[in-house]
Ligand SMILES: Nc1ncnc2c1ncn2[C@@H]1O[C@H](COP(=O)(O)OP(=O)(O)OP(=O)(O)O)[C@@H](O)[C@H]1O
């Protein structure tokens with residue numbers, strides 16, 4: 001047994017356990033990757049004909065060694081980078097298709113708007129207040145009027161315990177508050193899927209918890225999420241499925257209880273032993 005003691009509080013939703021135990025159900029068609037191929041230059045393949053399925057009620061946690069392509073996967077899903085081959089379907093519709101060797105983007109912009117992403121490093125606009133950061137995209141991308149966008153911003157800030165920070169500037173916020181504002185900003189577009197790329201790895205421990213709690217709250221609200229994290233305890237608490245990637249491939253995937261207790265593949269076991277030991 002590799003991981004048995006919990007450090008973080010699991011989702012308090014009473015149905016959580018039931019959801020986790022129903023994981024053996026067939027993989028869904030909310031997100032489907034089919035033979036996706038992506039390389040940087042000729043030699044560095046980061047997605048090596050990768051295939052993956054995700055259900056709308058999944059919280060997929062992606063783990064793997066540094067440089068294994070986890071961020072690349074999320075950046076591709078966010079439409080920030082193209083792929084050279086394969087296909088990605090989102091909600092059953094073609095979303096991204098492989099292009100030529102240049103990896104130029106072929107993406108459905110309408111579907112792209114339904115995905116939100118939060119990055120490891122703070123990405124708030126420093127010259128805008130929290131409110132300014134939150135309403136920018138809804139006004140520009142969705143064409144929402146300012147009053148409606150402001151009302152929506154208040155709603156999300158209140159939900160994330162940040163209502164008093166409406167007029168603050170990013171420089172006046174702690175790291176944890178900045179990341180919570182970044183999450184609120186992504187939620188403003190009311191995405192159907194949220195991507196989180198190591199959003200707590202630059203934070204002090206007490207701030208890690210406040211950001212993780214927000215993510216657990218989203219999990220209770222059944223938000224579909226793909227989370228890249230090196231925090232295996234959090235991974236086990238929030239995931240419905242864990243995906244171990246190495247060398248651009250999915251080496252193993254499964255329910256967190258199985259993956260962390262008895263990984264099947266040697267490569268997964270070696271990785272988990274290493275990171276849990278370092279933990
Ligand atoms: N724009 C780029 N151009 C060239 N190479 C890149 C680019 N972005 C990433 N890479 C390389 O692709 C590989 C995969 O990078 P990626 O950031 O996806 O890994 P990761 O799994 O997220 O790693 P980490 O756990 O350290 O964040 C790395 O070797 C990285 O150096």
Ligand SMILES: [Mg+2]
Pocket residue numbers: 070071072198
């Ligand atoms: Mg990364």
